[in-house]
Structure formats: structure tokens, C-alpha cells
Amino acid sequence: MISALSIPSPGEEWRAFNLGQWLRDIGLSWFSLDITINAYALCILLGIAAAVWLTHVRLTRRGAEPWIVLDIALFAVPLGIIGGRIYHVVTHPADYFFPGADLLRVLYIWEGGMAIFGALIGGAVGAYIGCRVTGIRFWSFADALAPGLLIAQAFGRLGNWFNQELFGLPTDLPWGLEIDRPNAAIPVGLPEDVLFHPTFLYEIVWNLAGAALLLLIDARLRVQWGKLLGGYLIWYGVGRSVFETIRLDPSELFLGVRVNVWAAWAAVLLGIIIVIVQRRRHPGAEPGPYVAGRGWTPEAGVDSEAVYTETDLAGNDAALVAEKSGAPSATSGPAANA
Incomplete structure (x- = not known):
């Protein structure tokens, strides 16, 4: 039952914004294109931008070239989006494959449907390629x-x-x-005023708390060699395995358990393996963010004592003229050495 604390959902008018119509409404009648900006797509793009910026800051502090993260993102982001979409479609086939279905809707990612586990797989492949190209150590980038x-x-x-x-x-x-x-996700027969668990909010809080925890742990312990990535997999996998069990949307089952719950358990297991293996293989600190034979050196700052002024240049010109004429100059002789 709706209460004073219940969370309203945005209406249809908030899900998409027609930029072209807005421009015409403010007087730019010559702009004839209809450019629709979907709220879901905008949220995804804002998330990517936030992750890229934070990764840039953290990777640069470790000694990498500023904004080299963009070179890696050119591979990781597209493959992550493709992987996330493929995973979603495969685990929700009834939403896309039925008699009379428009198969092109498989490509309509702005309507929703991006699976994080598929995005992680595709993004990891892209990140590995990007790290190979740039010379960045994969584990440094992952952390x-x-x-x-x-x-x-x-x-x-x-x-x-x-x-x-x-x-x-x-x-x-x-x-x-x-x-x-x-x-379509609401079962038939439920009262009109029934409320639902805001799983989106539960996961937002869980994810932001996890991000803060990882940053705190890294600041105090300087976690390297992929162990922070392992911590991410453990944290997210634990939370997702809980939130997934109370979701109402249909999902493929394996042995009576939702596929994404299995994926969450696999993420936890993989995270534990990464932490244990990397602690044994690399007990010391990383030598740097670049692999052997690759690197980046900041351009040396300009030495103020080596800066030539207009007065210096004028003096040099006068000395050169005097040398050719055989006459003493103001920059030579006893006076110059005084």
C-alpha cells in the first residue's frame, strides 16, 4: 500500500528527452532533426564517464601517463557493452525470441537490458587488449x-x-x-496499490558503499597485483546473490536457481582465487604500472636558470657583432667578468 515513504517511479515523460523538439520550442525552428536522449542510456554513459575519470586519477597516481585510460577504454567500453547485451539476451530469450518478434530489438540497448556479468567478461577482454597495446600492466589497470x-x-x-x-x-x-x-513484469492478480522491493536502490547503496570501502582499503594498504579487483568481485558477488533472489523479472534457471545467482557465486569464487593466488605469486609491491620494456617518463620541467630573455639574446647578438669587427663587447673582457 502506498505510504508517505514509498518511492515513486519516473513517468513515461522522464524516460526519454527529445532534444530536437526542445530546441524548436526555444526558438530554433530551423532545427528539424528529432534527437531522442534516453534516460537509461544517459545513466550508462554517466557511469562510464565516472569510472574512466576515477581510473585516470588512480592510474596516474601510480605513475602512468595521464589519460592513457582513454586508450584502454577504446577497447574495453565497446566490448563491455557488446558482452553485456549478449549476456542479457541469452539469459532472457523469451523477451526477444517469440512468434512475430522484432529481432532488431536485440540491438535496442537504450530500452534497457545490460547484464553486468557479460559486461565484465567483454570489458575484461577489451581491457586486456588495451593494456597490451599501451604497455600498461593489466593488474595495475584492474585495481x-x-x-x-x-x-x-x-x-x-x-x-x-x-x-x-x-x-x-x-x-x-x-x-x-x-x-x-x-x-509486463507484474504478476496478474496483484492489487493496484501493491509496492515492490526497490532492488535498484538496494544495489546503488551496496555498490557505493563497496566503492568507498575499496578506496579506503587501498589508501591504507596499497592493494596491488589484482587483489583489489578480487575484492570487487567478492563484494559485488555477495550483494548480487542476495538482491537477485528477490527480483521479480523472469530469468533462466539452472538447477532451480536463477542464472545470475550462479554468476554471482562464480564472481565471489573467482575473487577469492585471485586474492589467494596473487598474494602467493606477488608478495611484494608492483614495480610500476607498465610491463617490462614499456614505460613513460614525464617531460622534464624547464630550468629557470636556462631560460633566455630578450636581454640575453640582445647581449649575444652584440657579442657576435663585436667579435666579427674585432672590437671589445660589453659581454667580454674585464668589465664583463667583474
Whole structure:
């Protein structure tokens, strides 16, 4: 039942913004194009931008070339988006493959449907390629990226709120989420005023708390060699395995358990393995963010004593003229050495 603390969902008018129409409304009638900006896509892009910026800051502090993260992102971001979409479509086939379905909707990522586990797989492949190209150590990049990943995922969950999707089971809790009708994810027969678990909000809070925790741990312990990435996988996997069990959207099952719960458990296991193996293989500190034979040296600052002024140049010219004529100059002889 709707209460004073229940969370409203954005209406249809908030899910997309027609930039072209807005420009015409403010007097630019010559602008004839209709450019639609979807809230979900905007949230994804903001998340990517936040992760790239934070990774840049952290990687630069470790000694990497400023903004080299962009060179890696050119590979990681597209492959991450492709991987996330493929994973979502494969685990939700009934949403895209049915009699009379428009198969092109598989490509409509702005409508929602990006699976983080697929994005992690695709993004990891892209990041590995980018690191090979730039010479950045993969584990250095992964550790620098780990907190930003959680922040990016928090932005992505905000996009789910705009789309009114991936919400949880019905709840009597006062902070339940209001969902507009009709909605295909709502089971038939539920009362119109029923509220649902705001799983998007649960995961936003969990992800932001995890990002803060990883940053704190790294600041105090200087976690390297991929161990911070392992911590990310453990933190996110634990939270996702819980939130996934209260989601209402249909999902493929394996042995009676949602596929994404299995994926979350796999993430936890992989994170534990990374931490244990890397602690044994690399007990010391990383030699730097670059692999052997690759590196970057900041350009040396200009020595103020080596800067030539106009007076210096004029004196040099006078000395050169005097030398050719055989006459003493103001920059030579006893007076010059006084």
C-alpha cells in the first residue's frame, strides 16, 4: 500500500528527452532533426564517464601517463557493452525470441537490458587488449578500475529506475517502490496499490558503499597485483546473490536457481582465487604500472636558470657583432667578468 515513504517511479515523460523538439520550442525552428536522449542510456554513459575519470586519477597516481585510460577504454567500453547485451539476451530469450518478434530489438540497448556479468567478461577482454597495446600492466589497470566499476554500476541501476524494470517482489515495507500499470513484469492478480522491493536502490547503496570501502582499503594498504579487483568481485558477488533472489523479472534457471545467482557465486569464487593466488605469486609491491620494456617518463620541467630573455639574446647578438669587427663587447673582457 502506498505510504508517505514509498518511492515513486519516473513517468513515461522522464524516460526519454527529445532534444530536437526542445530546441524548436526555444526558438530554433530551423532545427528539424528529432534527437531522442534516453534516460537509461544517459545513466550508462554517466557511469562510464565516472569510472574512466576515477581510473585516470588512480592510474596516474601510480605513475602512468595521464589519460592513457582513454586508450584502454577504446577497447574495453565497446566490448563491455557488446558482452553485456549478449549476456542479457541469452539469459532472457523469451523477451526477444517469440512468434512475430522484432529481432532488431536485440540491438535496442537504450530500452534497457545490460547484464553486468557479460559486461565484465567483454570489458575484461577489451581491457586486456588495451593494456597490451599501451604497455600498461593489466593488474595495475584492474585495481585502478575496481572502485569505479561499482560507481558505474550504481549509475546503471539508476537507469533501471527510470525504465521501471528489474524491481523486486511485493513488499509491505514503507519504502516500497511504486510501479505504473500496465507492466509486463507484474504478476496478474496483484492489487493496484501493491509496492515492490526497490532492488535498484538496494544495489546503488551496496555498490557505493563497496566503492568507498575499496578506496579506503587501498589508501591504507596499497592493494596491488589484482587483489583489489578480487575484492570487487567478492563484494559485488555477495550483494548480487542476495538482491537477485528477490527480483521479480523472469530469468533462466539452472538447477532451480536463477542464472545470475550462479554468476554471482562464480564472481565471489573467482575473487577469492585471485586474492589467494596473487598474494602467493606477488608478495611484494608492483614495480610500476607498465610491463617490462614499456614505460613513460614525464617531460622534464624547464630550468629557470636556462631560460633566455630578450636581454640575453640582445647581449649575444652584440657579442657576435663585436667579435666579427674585432672590437671589445660589453659581454667580454674585464668589465664583463667583474
